[in-house]
Amino acid sequence: ADVKKIAVIAGDGIGPEVIAEAEKVLKKTEEVFGYGFETEHGLFGGIAIDEKGTPLPQETLDLCKKADAVLLGAVGGPKWDNNSKELRPETGLLGIRKALGLFSNIRPAVIFDCLKDASTLKPEVLEGTDLIVVRELTGGIYFGEKLRREGAHGEEAVDTCVYNVQEVERIVRQAFEIARTRRKKLASVDKANVLETSRLWRETVNRIAPDYPDVELEHVLVDNCAMQLLRRPSSFDVIVTENMFGDILSDEAAMLTGSIGMLSSASLGEGAFGLYEPVHGSAPDIAGQGVANPIATILSVALMFRLTFGYHDAAEAIERAVKEVLDAGHRTGDIAVDKSKAIGTTAMGDLIVNAI
Amino acid sequence: ADVKKIAVIAGDGIGPEVIAEAEKVLKKTEEVFGYGFETEHGLFGGIAIDEKGTPLPQETLDLCKKADAVLLGAVGGPKWDNNSKELRPETGLLGIRKALGLFSNIRPAVIFDCLKDASTLKPEVLEGTDLIVVRELTGGIYFGEKLRREGAHGEEAVDTCVYNVQEVERIVRQAFEIARTRRKKLASVDKANVLETSRLWRETVNRIAPDYPDVELEHVLVDNCAMQLLRRPSSFDVIVTENMFGDILSDEAAMLTGSIGMLSSASLGEGAFGLYEPVHGSAPDIAGQGVANPIATILSVALMFRLTFGYHDAAEAIERAVKEVLDAGHRTGDIAVDKSKAIGTTAMGDLIVNAI
Ligand SMILES: CC(C)[C@H](C(=O)O)[C@@H](O)C(=O)O
Ligand SMILES: CC(C)[C@H](C(=O)O)[C@@H](O)C(=O)O
Numbered sequence: 001a002d003v004k005k006i007a008v009i010a011g012d013g014i015g016p017e018v019i020a021e022a023e024k025v026l027k028k029t030e031e032v033f034g035y036g037f038e039t040e041h042g043l044f045g046g047i048a049i050d051e052k053g054t055p056l057p058q059e060t061l062d063l064c065k066k067a068d069a070v071l072l073g074a075v076g077g078p079k080w081d082n083n084s085k086e087l088r089p090e091t092g093l094l095g096i097r098k099a100l101g102l103f104s105n106i107r108p109a110v111i112f113d114c115l116k117d118a119s120t121l122k123p124e125v126l127e128g129t130d131l132i133v134v135r136e137l138t139g140g141i142y143f144g145e146k147l148r149r150e151g152a153h154g155e156e157a158v159d160t161c162v163y164n165v166q167e168v169e170r171i172v173r174q175a176f177e178i179a180r181t182r183r184k185k186l187a188s189v190d191k192a193n194v195l196e197t198s199r200l201w202r203e204t205v206n207r208i209a210p211d212y213p214d215v216e217l218e219h220v221l222v223d224n225c226a227m228q229l230l231r232r233p234s235s236f237d238v239i240v241t242e243n244m245f246g247d248i249l250s251d252e253a254a255m256l257t258g259s260i261g262m263l264s265s266a267s268l269g270e271g272a273f274g275l276y277e278p279v280h281g282s283a284p285d286i287a288g289q290g291v292a293n294p295i296a297t298i299l300s301v302a303l304m305f306r307l308t309f310g311y312h313d314a315a316e317a318i319e320r321a322v323k324e325v326l327d328a329g330h331r332t333g334d335i336a337v338d339k340s341k342a343i344g345t346t347a348m349g350d351l352i353v354n355a356i
Numbered sequence: 357a358d359v360k361k362i363a364v365i366a367g368d369g370i371g372p373e374v375i376a377e378a379e380k381v382l383k384k385t386e387e388v389f390g391y392g393f394e395t396e397h398g399l400f401g402g403i404a405i406d407e408k409g410t411p412l413p414q415e416t417l418d419l420c421k422k423a424d425a426v427l428l429g430a431v432g433g434p435k436w437d438n439n440s441k442e443l444r445p446e447t448g449l450l451g452i453r454k455a456l457g458l459f460s461n462i463r464p465a466v467i468f469d470c471l472k473d474a475s476t477l478k479p480e481v482l483e484g485t486d487l488i489v490v491r492e493l494t495g496g497i498y499f500g501e502k503l504r505r506e507g508a509h510g511e512e513a514v515d516t517c518v519y520n521v522q523e524v525e526r527i528v529r530q531a532f533e534i535a536r537t538r539r540k541k542l543a544s545v546d547k548a549n550v551l552e553t554s555r556l557w558r559e560t561v562n563r564i565a566p567d568y569p570d571v572e573l574e575h576v577l578v579d580n581c582a583m584q585l586l587r588r589p590s591s592f593d594v595i596v597t598e599n600m601f602g603d604i605l606s607d608e609a610a611m612l613t614g615s616i617g618m619l620s621s622a623s624l625g626e627g628a629f630g631l632y633e634p635v636h637g638s639a640p641d642i643a644g645q646g647v648a649n650p651i652a653t654i655l656s657v658a659l660m661f662r663l664t665f666g667y668h669d670a671a672e673a674i675e676r677a678v679k680e681v682l683d684a685g686h687r688t689g690d691i692a693v694d695k696s697k698a699i700g701t702t703a704m705g706d707l708i709v710n711a712i
Pocket of ligand 1: 090093094247549550579
C-alpha cells in the first residue's frame, strides 16, 4: 500500500503532550480507513538547542525533506529567550520554513458553535465568522538583511523588507484559488499608501485579479484591517498579506474566535508537501501537567489529510469526532466554563480517538 | 494677555465640518475662561494638492511653525488614492510629522460609559479599559529608504526600517513618564525574537527601566499584543511601540473601545508644541452631509489645552460638557442606537458649546 511518511516534531513545552494525542489519532485512522503512515521523530527548537547545539539540526531537516508531510507541536520557552540569535527556537522556525520552501501559511479562523461564548466578542458580531488568513511566510522583513552600525546619533539597527514580483504572485494566486473554493471574496492587505513593497504587492494583485473574475477583490490597509477584523469579522472570507502583517493579523483573527486552543494551520510550498501545526504556542506555564488542549494538533492532522494527502474521508471523520466530543460537553481547562469539570490531555485525546 | 496661536488645518472629507465645531468650542472657552486664541487656516492634504500642487505647501508648514499648536481635521480620500507618491495626502502627513519633529503620537483609548454597547467586545471584557498607545512617529520603516530594482527574480521593492538609540530612548522615556502619571504600568511592544531594530528597542528599554523603578514594565511581542488587546484590554495602561506596530495596534485599540468617533490624539515633539487631531479619518462617504460626529475633534481641543497650554480648567469643562450632552441622550448617527433620532454635526457642536 501507499505508506505516507510523516516527520513528527514534538518540540518544547506542551508540544510532546499534544503530539502524543495526534499520533493516537493517526493510528486510529490507519485502523479505520486502512491508510498507512510511517512516523519518525526529530528534534527541533529548544530541545534541539539543548541536545544538539542548534535549533534546527541537519538530521531533522533531512527527515523533513524525506517526508510527505511534517507534524509540528510547538517550540520555544523562557529558557531560550535570552540566547543569541543562532541559539533561539524562532531562528529554527524561520530556518525550516525557508529550507522547505514553505512560502504560504494558511490559518483558518473558525467559530466552534459550542465555544461561541469563549470569545471576548459579542456572539452576534461573531455569528458566521469563517475566514482564512493566507500569510506569505518566507519573504519580507523577517528574512531581509539585518545589521547594527554606528550612525550619526549613536548605535543604530536596520531591518530590510524585500519582496519580488514572483514571491508576491505565487502567494496571491494561491489565495485567489482558495477563495474560489469558498465564498469567493479576497481581501488583500498592505500599506500601499506608505511602503514601496506594499505598492509592488498591490500592483501585482491588480495585475493578476483579471484571471479570477469570479472572485471579489478588496484592498484593505493593514491598520484598517486590524479594525475591520474587530468590527465585521464575518464579512471576511480569505485575507492575503505579507509576512509581518500576516503574523499580526492572523493572531488577532485567531484570538477573536475565542478558540485559540482549537485552531490548526498549514504551511505550504509549491507541491502537496506541507507542515502542519496548532496555532497556539508551547505554553511553558502548563507544560508537563497533562492539561493542555490537544484539539488544535488533532485538527492539524485533519488539515494534513485534506491538503497534502487528499484523505477527505479521514479528515471529515476526525473533524466530526471532535465536534461530537465537544457537543457531549467534554472540555479541557482552557475552554471549560466550569474549570472543576475539565478533563486532561490524554482523556480528551482518548475520547476523540474513540469517536472516530 | 497671552494669546495662543493655533494653526487650523481642516483638510479633506468631513475635516472642515468637524473643525468648524471645534472652532466654536475655542471661541466659547475664550468667553468663559478669558483665554485668548488666534487661529489661522492652512491648506493641507488633498485640497492642497488640488489648489497648490502639493499636499504640504511651504506656507502651511510656516504657519504651523509659527503657531503654538496645530489643530487638524482629517486628510485623504479616493480622489487622490491613485496619485503618485509626491501627490498623495499621506505623504503630506508623514512630511508634516517629520518637519515639525513630532516623534510621539499619543492615543488614549477610553470607554465612554454611555457608549459601552457600541463596542463589538463584551461589556464585561471592556470594563475598566483605559489605555494609551504611545507610538513612535518619525522613524522606522515609514521613513527609511525605499527603492525599486531589478532582482534575480524580476522586479523587486525594498523598504528599510532604521532606528537609532536616541530615537528609541526619547519615546520610551516619554512613555515611562506618562505611565508614572497613571496606573504605572508600561507594555513595550516589539518583535525582538526576529527583528534587529526590535532588539535595539528592547535593549534600550531595559537600559532605561531602572530610572523608573515605580513603573512596572512588561515586554510584549507584537503578534501577542494584537491578541492580548482583545483578550484583556483593561489590563493595559500605557503601551509604547515603534511606528508601524503603533499604527496597527492603536487602530485596533481604538476600535475595541467602540468609540472611534470620540477619540482624540496628540502628536508631540520635545517641547510643549503639539498637533492635535481626531483618530477617525476623513470619511469621504459621509462628507458634506452634516452628519459627522464632531466630538473627537472637540476632545482634541481639550487635549491641546491639557498637554500644550496647561489650561486644565478649560479642558475639564469641555470634557464635562461632552459627557453631559451624551448623558442627556444626544447622539450623532455613528453612535446612535436609534438612527432616526440622530442629530447632525452642528446640532451636536451647539449642544456642547452651550454646556461649557
Ligand atoms: C516565533 C516567530 C518567529 C513566529 C513568526 O512570527 O513567524 C511566530 O510568531 C509565528 O507566527 O509562527
Ligand atoms: C495615512 C497614514 C500615513 C497614517 C499612518 O499610517 O501613519 C495613518 O494611518 C495614521 O495612523 O495617522
